[in-house]
Amino acid sequence: MPEKHTVAFLGLGHMGAPMAVNLVRAGHQVTGFDVVPAALEAARQRGVPTAGSAADAAAGADIVLTMFQTGQQVLDAYRGGNGQPGLLQAAAAGTMFLDCSTINVDEAREAAALAVQAGHRSVDAPVSGGVVGAEAGTLTFMVGGEAEDFQAVLPLLEAMGKRVVHCGAHGAGQAAKVCNNLILGVSMIAVSEAFVLGEQLGLSHQALFDVASAASGQCWALTTNCPVPGPVPGSPANRDYQPGFAGALMAKDLNLAVNALRSTNVAGRMGPLAAEIYGRFAAEGGAGRDFSAIITDIRNKSEQQALAAAGEASGRERAEGRRATTAHDDGSPE
């Protein structure tokens, strides 16, 4: 493969557009496409040449890069249908299919198998680092595929990220991401429960941070993305939980984790609980907030729980009062 690639960049959303811009800057010959006209136009205005369809973009490319929301979208685009030619058919034989979407491991393997069967090469390379990392070119890529295919896409990925890890065979990139984010989602809830508990026990945020950050409670969710303002000035909690890593994306990734646990019969319990908690959080207004805002959810639910407990206690007192009165009435000589 040549040093500079001809890249069809498909999916120019909040992540895809800045990634495509970085490829253009690095001297690659990029042709972008997005089914959303506004996204296509925005990318064009940022200097990304565009095509009239995904198939047109793929036709002249040696790399077809997809950055989609779901595995179904990836599979549909590869296969085509509804009168649209599939990318696998539109691309020249031996094209590299590089999927940077975050999707189910099973879907990633299916996509890779389809590409290989059609005479192409395939790599899954989901990213972490969010929109900020995409803009700055500091993403981490977790890559699954053949060693030589990894080497082939490495310069391209390094133009968009600062860390590229080969995790294993097809699907291993998705596997690494889903496992990492399972740990992350669970730890953020644990850290948040600990801070809310600390608040109720009269322990200052800084004191808990000082103890745990230098002890066995240390974790990225605490020491980099700290869910309370103060201890880590750069964390989203200091800017009213503007993401960062949005609650909707954490809910999506934990849903992928639950799918993976189910399909492999792994008896995980923390992952599914975290998926439930983030799913509800995203549905109840947290979708666009940083995932560390889960602490506000725990705080709110704790207040409700305290009120309910107080209500029960006062209800019990009233009931006992009534019983006492009744007993007195019953026993009164009148």
Add this chain to the structure above:
Amino acid sequence: MPEKHTVAFLGLGHMGAPMAVNLVRAGHQVTGFDVVPAALEAARQRGVPTAGSAADAAAGADIVLTMFQTGQQVLDAYRGGNGQPGLLQAAAAGTMFLDCSTINVDEAREAAALAVQAGHRSVDAPVSGGVVGAEAGTLTFMVGGEAEDFQAVLPLLEAMGKRVVHCGAHGAGQAAKVCNNLILGVSMIAVSEAFVLGEQLGLSHQALFDVASAASGQCWALTTNCPVPGPVPGSPANRDYQPGFAGALMAKDLNLAVNALRSTNVAGRMGPLAAEIYGRFAAEGGAGRDFSAIITDIRNKSEQQALAAAGEASGRERAEGRRATTAHDDGSPE
């Protein structure tokens, strides 16, 4: 207070004995006691002078240090009863009551209030670092109490540990420990679920470690106490899960976390789930293993789940086979 203290050291178990030895080595005048004769004798043989009762040890001390299993034991010892004089009564006025046990925050506050009411001073200073840290004098102390009392016990604690943190008022040491260990217990389960999931997805331990340790899944449970052998050579997984930090102690600490969540009406869900998981783990043979052996528990339960799923699938096939046969029999012309 003098630089060198006269210390009644009460509770000479696996943690207490080496802590007392370190105080003796640092030149403090220690008198130890334990209700278990064998523990008392073992400490004596390691060079800790001993007394005939806790009250005798406390009588001449300027610091009464307790290292017990439960808050009830601390409260009972302070108060006395059953013909035994309480420590609060046995000690000279103004004695420092330094409780290093890990107990409920409520109990720690009650113990402190009793000590202060009796004319004494009080500090709670639970530790982390385990038996290894106690032997090596590298414990972390999390301290709750008045600032001047913290300063007074600091040299003593520094003789037994390498990190001493003032966390706030009475009970704040216990609060910090329970919050830290809530994070720790939950993250270890999450890390273990991720490794077992990775195994089933064909992701090597080292690949997952390489990704997560340098990404947002990074946590002490992964990068210091890694639950699979290999990536972190010093972790208990490399010596068949010899503790380290025993499963029974993690179960105890998570139980304290649940008590604290309940008594403060904090709507935490990860903490209680972790308490349930570690409680069962400790009861089913994990009490004496390092808490990271929870991964073997998840692996076993996953195998059972896979077998059950396979059994259901084959049962369904058999049932469908029977229905097909029955249908044919019913429809046969004979």
